[in-house]
Amino acid sequence: MINFSTRRGWKSIPYFGLTYAMLIGVSLILMFPLFFALSLALQGPTAAPTLIPTNFETLDWGVFGAVFQQQPILSRWIVNSFVVASAVTVGVVLTSSLFAYALAYLNFPGQAFLLFVALGTLMVPFEATLISNYLFISEVGWKDSYQGLIVPFLASGFGVFLMRQYFLTLPKELYDAALVDGCGRLRYLWSILLPLSRPALATLAVYTFLGTWNQFYWPLLVTNDPEWRTTQVGITIFSNFEYAVFNTQMAATLIVMLPTLILLLLGQRQLVRGLTAGALKG
Amino acid sequence: MATEQIAQAQQHIATHRALPLFVRPRIRDLGRALLYASPALVIFFMFTYFPFVRAIYLSLHITNPAGEARRFVGLQNYARILGLDPNSTVNFVPYIAESFKFAVLVVPAGIVIAIALAMLATVRVRGIEIFRTIFTSSIAISLASSGVIWALIYNPSTRATRWLVDLLGLQQPSLLANEATALIAVAVMSVWSGIGFNFIITLAGIQAIPQDLYESAAIDGANRWSAFRRITLPLLSPTLLFLLVINTIGSLQAFTQFHLLIPEKTPNVYVYATYREFWYNNRYGFASAMSLVLFVMLLILTIVQYRLANRRVHYQ
Numbered sequence: 001m002i003n004f005s006t007r008r009g010w011k012s013i014p015y016f017g018l019t020y021a022m023l024i025g026v027s028l029i030l031m032f033p034l035f036f037a038l039s040l041a042l043q044g045p046t047a048a049p050t051l052i053p054t055n056f057e058t059l060d061w062g063v064f065g066a067v068f069q070q071q072p073i074l075s076r077w078i079v080n081s082f083v084v085a086s087a088v089t090v091g092v093v094l095t096s097s098l099f100a101y102a103l104a105y106l107n108f109p110g111q112a113f114l115l116f117v118a119l120g121t122l123m124v125p126f127e128a129t130l131i132s133n134y135l136f137i138s139e140v141g142w143k144d145s146y147q148g149l150i151v152p153f154l155a156s157g158f159g160v161f162l163m164r165q166y167f168l169t170l171p172k173e174l175y176d177a178a179l180v181d182g183c184g185r186l187r188y189l190w191s192i193l194l195p196l197s198r199p200a201l202a203t204l205a206v207y208t209f210l211g212t213w214n215q216f217y218w219p220l221l222v223t224n225d226p227e228w229r230t231t232q233v234g235i236t237i238f239s240n241f242e243y244a245v246f247n248t249q250m251a252a253t254l255i256v257m258l259p260t261l262i263l264l265l266l267g268q269r270q271l272v273r274g275l276t277a278g279a280l281k282g
Numbered sequence: 283m284a285t286e287q288i289a290q291a292q293q294h295i296a297t298h299r300a301l302p303l304f305v306r307p308r309i310r311d312l313g314r315a316l317l318y319a320s321p322a323l324v325i326f327f328m329f330t331y332f333p334f335v336r337a338i339y340l341s342l343h344i345t346n347p348a349g350e351a352r353r354f355v356g357l358q359n360y361a362r363i364l365g366l367d368p369n370s371t372v373n374f375v376p377y378i379a380e381s382f383k384f385a386v387l388v389v390p391a392g393i394v395i396a397i398a399l400a401m402l403a404t405v406r407v408r409g410i411e412i413f414r415t416i417f418t419s420s421i422a423i424s425l426a427s428s429g430v431i432w433a434l435i436y437n438p439s440t441r442a443t444r445w446l447v448d449l450l451g452l453q454q455p456s457l458l459a460n461e462a463t464a465l466i467a468v469a470v471m472s473v474w475s476g477i478g479f480n481f482i483i484t485l486a487g488i489q490a491i492p493q494d495l496y497e498s499a500a501i502d503g504a505n506r507w508s509a510f511r512r513i514t515l516p517l518l519s520p521t522l523l524f525l526l527v528i529n530t531i532g533s534l535q536a537f538t539q540f541h542l543l544i545p546e547k548t549p550n551v552y553v554y555a556t557y558r559e560f561w562y563n564n565r566y567g568f569a570s571a572m573s574l575v576l577f578v579m580l581l582i583l584t585i586v587q588y589r590l591a592n593r594r595v596h597y598q
Binding site for chain 1: 308309311312314315316318319321322323324325326328329330331332333334336337340349399402405407410413415416417418419420421422423424425426427428429430431432434435439440441442474477479482483486535537538541542553556560561566569570573574576577580581584
C-alpha cells in the first residue's frame with residue numbers, strides 16, 4: 001500500500017509509531033492465553049493464582065523441570081507423540097510419493113479412477129468412519145499400541161494430490177532420458193525425483209507432523225492405559241487429579257506446545273504452503 | 283556395473299518385444315502402478331472405504347455392545363435422529379441446530395478478525411515478518427492445548443473472567459456453567475484457535491491482488507478506505523467465501539473444545555451428542571447413523587466449496 005503513503009505522507013514518524021503500537025497491541029491480545037498459561041505455570045502450586053504474578057521475584061521457573069518429576073509419565077507421552085508423529089510423517093511421505101509417481105509418470109488404463117480413489121478419501125469426514133475404525137482397532141487388539149495410533153494414518157489423499165501436482169511440474173524428458181540410460185524406475189524416484197521435490201516433501205512433512213502431533217479425538221478413543229496416551233490427551237487428564245495442579249498442567253501444556261511452535265518458526269513457509277493447498281481439499 | 287546396465291537394458295527390450303505392440307506398455311504399467319499405489323490403497327480401503335461401508339451397514343441395524351449388527355431396522359435410526367419417527371420422542375435436530383448456532387457464532391467473527399489482521403499485516407514496516415508469525419502462531423497450538431488453557435481462563439479459581447461473570451450478573455461463577463454464555467465462551471476460544479489459519483489464508487488472498495490496481499486507484503484520488511471497499515473486498519471475496527465454507531465445516535465437526543470445556547450434562551452440539559451415543563451408550567448402529575447424517579451435511583458444504591473453488595480459478 002506504499003502508493004497511498006507517499007501521497008499522504010503516511011510514512012511520517014507518527015504513522016510508524018501508531019502502526020507499531022497497533023501491531024504490538026494486537027500481538028499482546030492474541031498472545032494473552034499463552035501469557036496466561038505462563039503466568040499460572042510460574043506461580044507455584046497455588047489453588048488461587050492471580051492473573052499477573054504478584055511477586056516477580058518468587059517466580060517458580062523450576063516448574064518446567066519439576067513437572068517431569070511430579071508427572072514422570074509426561075516424558076513417556078512426549079516419546080509416544082514423537083514416535084507416532086514421526087512414523088506417520090515418514091509413512092505418508094513414502095506412500096504418497098509412490099502413489100503420485102504412478103499417477104504422474106506411468107500411463108495405464110484406469111489412471112483417472114486411481115486418482116479418484118485417492119481424492120475420494122477427502123470427501124469422507126473422519127467422523128463418518130470413526131466408529132467402524134474404533135471397532136476394527138478393538139477387534140484386532142490394537143488398542144493401547146503404536147499400531148493403533150499410527151497405521152490408520154499412513155496414507156493421505158491430500159499427500160497423494162500434493163505430490164502428484166508437484167511431480168507434474170517437473171520435466172518428463174528427464175524421466176525418459178534416465179530410463180533410456182538404464183536407470184530403474186524406483187531408482188529414478190528415489191535418486192532423482194524425490195531430491196528434486198524437496199519443497200513439496202517438506203510441505204507435506206511439516207503439515208503431516210503438525211496435524212498428527214496435535215491429534216486428539218483418535219488417541220482419546222484408542223488409548224486407555226496412561227502409558228499409551230499421547231501428549232494431547234495427557235495434558236487434558238491432569239485436571240483429574242485431586243489437588244489443584246494449575247502450575248504443572250500449564251507447564252506441561254507449554255512444553256508439549258514447543259515442538260509445533262518450533263516447527264512453525266522453522267518451517268513457516270512450508271506449513272503455509274501446505275495449509276493453502278490443504279485448504280483446497282475440503 | 284556398466285555391463286550389468288546393458289544386460290538390464292537388453293532384457294528390458296526383450297521383454298517388451300514379447301508382448302503385442304498396443305498393450306505392451308500400458309498393461310505393464312498398470313501392474314506397476316498398482317504396485318506403487320498399493321501401500322496407500324490398502325490404507326485407503328482399510329481405514330476409509332471399508333469403514334464407511336460398514337458404518338452404512340451398522341446404521342441400518344440395532345447393534346449389541348460388541349458392535350455387531352443384531353436386528354435390521356431399515357431407516358429407523360435416521361428417522362429418529364431427524365425426529366421423524368412417530369413411535370418415538372427421540373429427536374436430535376436440536377443438537378444439529380445447536381451446531382449451526384455455534385458455527386454462526388464462530389465463523390463470521392473469525393473471518394472479520396482475519397481480514398483486520400491481514401490488512402494490518404500488509405503495512406510495510408521493519409519487522410513485519412515477526413508480527414505475521416505471531417498472528418499465525420495459533421496454527422501450531424493444538425485444540426487440546428488451547429482447550430486446557432481456556433478451561434482455566436474460564437475457571438473461577440483463576441479469576442481471569444470472574445469480572446465478566448459479575449458484570450453480566452450470572453448465577454454460576456463460570457461462563458461455561460451458565461447456559462446463556464456457555465456456547466459463546468466455547469465460540470470465543472474456537473475463534474482464537476482459528477485465527478492463525480484464517481489470517482494466513484486471507485493474507486495470501488490480499489497479497490495476490492495486483493498492486494497496480496491500488497496504484498491507479500491512488501492516482502484517481504481514492505483514499506485507503508474506499509480502496510479497501512472497492513478493490514480489496516471484491517477481489518478477496520472468493521477467498522472469503524472459501525473461508526466461510528471451510529470454517530463452517532470445521533465448526534460443525536468441532537469436538538475437542540466441547541469435550542474439554544463443557545460439563546457433561548449441559549446441552550451440547552451434534553458431534554458431541556454422537557460421541558455420547560457411541561462412547562457412553564455403546565449404541566454403535568445409532569451413532570453410525572448420526573455420523574452419516576453429519577457426512578451428508580458436510581458433503582453438501584464440500585460440493586458448495588468445490589463450486590466456489592472453481593469460480594476462484596476463473597477470477598485469476
